[in-house]
Amino acid sequence: MSRTKAMLEQLGRLLKRSSDNRKKAGRAELHALLKELKARQRKLEARLEHEHDKHRRKHLKREIAVIREQRRKGIKACRKHDLC
Amino acid sequence: MRRILLPTIFAILAYGFWLSPDFKTIAAGVAIFLFGMLSLEEGFKAFTGGTLESLLRRTTDRLWKSLGFGLLATAAMQSSSLVSVITISFLSAGLLGLAEGVGIIFGANLGTTTGAWLIAGFGLKVKIAEYAMPMLVFGVILLFQRARTAKGVGYILAGLGFLFLGIYYMKDGFESFKSAIDLAAYALPGLRGLLTYTLLGILATVVMQSSHATLVLTLTALGAGQVSYANALALAIGANVGTTITAVLGALSANVDGRRLAGAHVLFNVVTGLVAILAIHPFMQVVEWLAGEIGLAADDYTLRLAIFHTLFNLVGVLLMLPLLRYMVTWLQRLIRVREPERVRPRYLSETVLEIPEAALAALRKEVVHLYERAFVVLAHGLGMHRETILSDYDLEQMIQAPPRRGEYDIEAHYEQELKLLYSEIIAFASRLRTELSQERSDSLYELRNAARGIVEAVKEVKHMRQNLVRFTGHANPDIRGEYNRLRAMLALVLRQVYRVGVEHLPDVTILSLDHLKVDVREMDKALDDRLADLIRSHRVTPEMATSLMNDSAYAFSAVKALLEAGYALATSHSEAQRTAERAVRLEREEIERVLHEEDDRA
Numbered sequence: 218m219s220r221t222k223a224m225l226e227q228l229g230r231l232l233k234r235s236s237d238n239r240k241k242a243g244r245a246e247l248h249a250l251l252k253e254l255k256a257r258q259r260k261l262e263a264r265l266e267h268e269h270d271k272h273r274r275k276h277l278k279r280e281i282a283v284i285r286e287q288r289r290k291g292i293k294a295c296r297k298h299d300l301c
Numbered sequence: 302m303r304r305i306l307l308p309t310i311f312a313i314l315a316y317g318f319w320l321s322p323d324f325k326t327i328a329a330g331v332a333i334f335l336f337g338m339l340s341l342e343e344g345f346k347a348f349t350g351g352t353l354e355s356l357l358r359r360t361t362d363r364l365w366k367s368l369g370f371g372l373l374a375t376a377a378m379q380s381s382s383l384v385s386v387i388t389i390s391f392l393s394a395g396l397l398g399l400a401e402g403v404g405i406i407f408g409a410n411l412g413t414t415t416g417a418w419l420i421a422g423f424g425l426k427v428k429i430a431e432y433a434m435p436m437l438v439f440g441v442i443l444l445f446q447r448a449r450t451a452k453g454v455g456y457i458l459a460g461l462g463f464l465f466l467g468i469y470y471m472k473d474g475f476e477s478f479k480s481a482i483d484l485a486a487y488a489l490p491g492l493r494g495l496l497t498y499t500l501l502g503i504l505a506t507v508v509m510q511s512s513h514a515t516l517v518l519t520l521t522a523l524g525a526g527q528v529s530y531a532n533a534l535a536l537a538i539g540a541n542v543g544t545t546i547t548a549v550l551g552a553l554s555a556n557v558d559g560r561r562l563a564g565a566h567v568l569f570n571v572v573t574g575l576v577a578i579l580a581i582h583p584f585m586q587v588v589e590w591l592a593g594e595i596g597l598a599a600d601d602y603t604l605r606l607a608i609f610h611t612l613f614n615l616v617g618v619l620l621m622l623p624l625l626r627y628m629v630t631w632l633q634r635l636i637r638v639r640e641p642e643r644v645r646p647r648y649l650s651e652t653v654l655e656i657p658e659a660a661l662a663a664l665r666k667e668v669v670h671l672y673e674r675a676f677v678v679l680a681h682g683l684g685m686h687r688e689t690i691l692s693d694y695d696l697e698q699m700i701q702a703p704p705r706r707g708e709y710d711i712e713a714h715y716e717q718e719l720k721l722l723y724s725e726i727i728a729f730a731s732r733l734r735t736e737l738s739q740e741r742s743d744s745l746y747e748l749r750n751a752a753r754g755i756v757e758a759v760k761e762v763k764h765m766r767q768n769l770v771r772f773t774g775h776a777n778p779d780i781r782g783e784y785n786r787l788r789a790m791l792a793l794v795l796r797q798v799y800r801v802g803v804e805h806l807p808d809v810t811i812l813s814l815d816h817l818k819v820d821v822r823e824m825d826k827a828l829d830d831r832l833a834d835l836i837r838s839h840r841v842t843p844e845m846a847t848s849l850m851n852d853s854a855y856a857f858s859a860v861k862a863l864l865e866a867g868y869a870l871a872t873s874h875s876e877a878q879r880t881a882e883r884a885v886r887l888e889r890e891e892i893e894r895v896l897h898e899e900d901d902r903a
Contacts, residue, residue, distance in 0.1 A: 246881040254812075254885070282895045283816045283887065291885040 244295075251291045258284045327474030331550065334467025338390060338554045340440075341460030345394035347453025357391065361401040364625070368618070371408020381413035381512070382547035385566050386464065389551045389559040400629050402562045406548075406569060407621065410614045413544070416513045417537070417607040433469065437462030468547075495578055498532040502539015507546045515540035516610075520603050530602055534581065537610050542574045561632040568628065573617025584613060644674060644718045646725045660733050661741055661748075664726065668752050669803055669870055671722050675755045676795055678714045679859075682762040683788050684770065690796050696789045711763040719756060726752045744869075744879065751869035754862030761859035762791070765852040772848070779840045783828070783849055787856045790824055793817070794860045794867075802870025811871035814864055815887040821860050822892050828853055 258281055265277045318325040361367040375384045388405045391397040397405075436458045443455025489497050505515045519536040522528045528536065545567045552563030577584060588609050597604055621628070647670050648663040680687045690696070730749045734742065765787075772784040797817050800806050832849060835841045841849070868886065887895070 243877050243880050246877040247884060250878070250881045250885060279819060279895070279899065280816055282898060283819060284812075286887055286891050286895050287812060287815060287885040290887065290891060291881075294884040 247291060247295055251288060251295070254284050254288050254291070258288070323474045325474075326470050330467045330470030330474055332467070333463050333470060334550060335554045337460045337463030337465075337467055338386065338551050339460075340456050340463055341387065341390040342393045342555070344453045344456030344458075344460055345390055345396055347449055347456065357396050357401075361397065361404065364400075364404050364622070367401045367404025368408040368411070371405035371410075372412040373408075374405070375409040375412025376415040381409040382544055383461075383464070384409040384412070385545075385548040385562075386551040389548060389555045389562050390460075392558040392562055393555040399558050399561055399565075399633070400625065402558070403565045403569075403625060403629060406562065406566045407618050407625075410541070410569065410573070411611075411618060413512065413541075414607070414611040414614050417516055417610040418604075433462045433465030435462075437466070494529075494532055495535045495581060498528070498535035499539040499542070499574065499578060502536040502541075503543035504539075505536070506540045506543025512540040512544040515543065516606070520606065523602050523606070530605070531581065531585070533602065533606060534585070534609050535578070537606060538574045538577045538613070541610075541614070542570045545570050557636060557638045561629075561636045564632050564636055565628060568632075569617065569621055572621065573613060576617060576620065577613040584609060584616075587612060643716075643721045646670070646722055646729075649725055649729045654729070654732060657733065657738075657741060660729075661744060664729060664733065664745070664748050665870070667722070667726055667729070668748050668755070668866075671719065671726060671752055672755050672798070672802060672866060672870060674718045674722065675759050676799060678711060678718060678759055679762055679791070679795060681709050681714075682711050682759070682766050683791055684709075684773065685788070685792060690792045691799060696792045696796070697786075709766070711759065711766060715756075715759055715763070719759065723752055723756050741876065743883075744876070747869040751866035754866040757862045758859040758866075761855040761862070765855040768848045768852050772845070777841065777845070779835055780845045780849065783831070783835075784852070786824070786828070787853060790821065791856055791859060791863075794821070794863050798863050798867035798870070801867050805871070811868060811882050812885065814867050814871075815892075818864060818887060818892050819895050821857070821864070823896060825853075825857055826896075 261277055261281050261284070265274065265281065268274050268277060314328060317328070360370050371384060371388075374387075375381045385406055388397065388402050388409075392399065392402050440455045440457070440459030440462055443451050444459065446452055446455065502515055502519070506512050516537060519528070519533050519540070522536075523530065523533045545563070548563040548566045552560045555563070588605050591608050591612075592601070592605055595604075646667050648666040650663070653663045654660050676690075677687050680690055727749065730745055730752075733745060769784055769788065772780045773788070775781050794817060797814065801811060801814060832846060836843070836846050
């Protein structure tokens with residue numbers, strides 16, 4: 218009886234560790250993605266400063282707005298799931 | 302090979318036309334006859350799934366019924382050729398099965414014997430060919446009607462009219478050959494004579510396009526003492542075989558089942574003819590006995606011929622009936638459909654199913670394969686080339702060129718290139734489902750949805766294709782412009798999804814699709830505004846506006862499905878990365894916010 222209980226506890230610990238690992242990996246990936254998006258946004262903002270073509274400026278502005286919104290959503294998800 | 306074949310046929314025909322005016326008339330007759338067949342088939346198609354189909358099904362669902370149908374129809378029309386040709390077009394239109402068709406043909410062979418009785422008894426020959434002209438006139442008038450049924454009847458009448466007209470021209474062309482047939486010149490005793498006269502009967506029927514005409518000729522020759530009674534019977538056998546030429550001609554424009562039926566007709570008549578030749582003496586004895594029973598005069602050969610005609614056809618039917626099922630199977634094996642090769646899965650297999658991770662990767666590759674195939678179908682559906690869409694050119698500029706004209710059957714390409722692939726993907730995904738963890742299940746769900754979305758996009762473009770071709774070539778620049786914008790938008794989405802999902806270019810990430818989503822939403826809003834303006838200022842007709850509204854709904858639905866597929870097809874380094882990307886992907890609400898903030902800044 219006690220041996221079965223011990224085995225079950227071991228299995229529980231294993232599953233918890235695997236879930237923790239997944240959570241850790243997910244947190245790391247989201248962090249990396251948000252960092253990447255931030256870098257991309259900065260790069261685009263720098264490009265926008267030197268861009269004079271009206272059409273391309275509109276395109277860049279939209280891309281920046283999309284990334285800003287993606288980052289906002291990512292940070293929200295981070296906080297909600299206690300990832301950050 | 303095909304490039305050489307057609308000009309060669311044209312050259313031979315042109316030479317023949319130049320050489321002989323009779324050949325020209327005969328060839329024109331064959332052409333009109335075939336056109337009649339096509340028209341007849343088109344007419345019967347209008348009734349597929351309707352009253353005619355249920356009537357036919359009810360009247361031919363048992364063997365005795367289909368036999369009776371053939372018998373009565375032929376007795377009424379006085380032409381087994383016509384009944385066989387109509388049956389072939391029923392089959393080609395999918396209104397009848399092969400077994401029922403063969404039953405009708407058997408019945409028609411019995412029905413045609415009533416002609417011999419009419420000729421012998423009353424000297425009567427019903428000439429329904431005389432109805433050809435009115436049929437054509439009524440048929441063509443009905444073709445101009447809007448109602449589907451009226452149009453269908455119009456096609457049938459015009460088809461019958463053309464059939465008769467074709468037969469008339471063929472007869473006319475063969476007129477010069479007819480005078481060359483001197484029955485007495487081939488008088489031979491015994492089996493040789495029998496075979497010679499059978500061949501003559503076949504030839505005469507092919508030339509005159511009517512077994513009835515051959516029977517009349519035979520009776521005249523018999524009455525004038527030009528042929529013996531035995532040889533007259535051989536001529537009747539030959540007429541029975543020769544009459545199948547019309548069905549063979551009809552089968553030229555028919556589908557595979559139509560050709561099988563023509564094969565059954567030839568087989569039945571040839572076998573019956575052979576039996577009649579081999580057992581001619583017993584047949585003659587039975588005829589004599591029956592003639593005695595009825596009380597026919599000793600020199601009344603015409604009615605004896607009618608009895609013989611009925612008798613050997615009846616024996617033929619009795620002999621062939623038990624073999625009908627085998628005959629159908631044999632014909633199905635002999636005359637096969639040459640179906641174009643359907644596209645099969647490249648990556649899905651039983652072995653890969655054993656390892657969930659590998660199976661998921663294989664499934665992703667297969668969905669990419671499906672997208673690549675669908676890409677070509679969609680590109681052609683939009684009247685564009687795959688290379689044009691994948692180039693770096695500005696698509697708005699590219700679509701200013703008119704779309705490629707001509708029929709592009711999206712449904713046929715879907716059947717051939719996508720359907721099998723799609724169904725295999727769905728089957729594979731269903732089997733894989735039980736083996737996966739939660740995260741992988743999400744990916745599986747995404748991939749299955751992507752496959753569904755790709756197929757849905759093809760269906761949506763199929764719906765809008767007709768108007769797309771119509772309005773992109775329209776004189777009105779506004780409607781032309783709107784449809785071209787829809788084409789450009791779809792092409793742009795196809796291009797981006799290809800770059801994300803198939804090419805995996807480093808600078809085009811999964812999240813770049815969000816930018817496209819914003820662009821598409823903006824286009825949708827702009828179209829709504831422009832449409833209202835176009836209607837208000839009467840720059841498009843209400844009919845154009847409603848078409849555009851419907852088609853833009855199809856186009857945006859296709860775009861949505863393709864974008865979803867794009868998210869699923871993009872590869873990520875790990876499941877964790879994919880989960881992170883899912884977490885930041887923009888949904889409709891966020892897309893609206895981006896556009897809203899843009900408006901505010903403006």
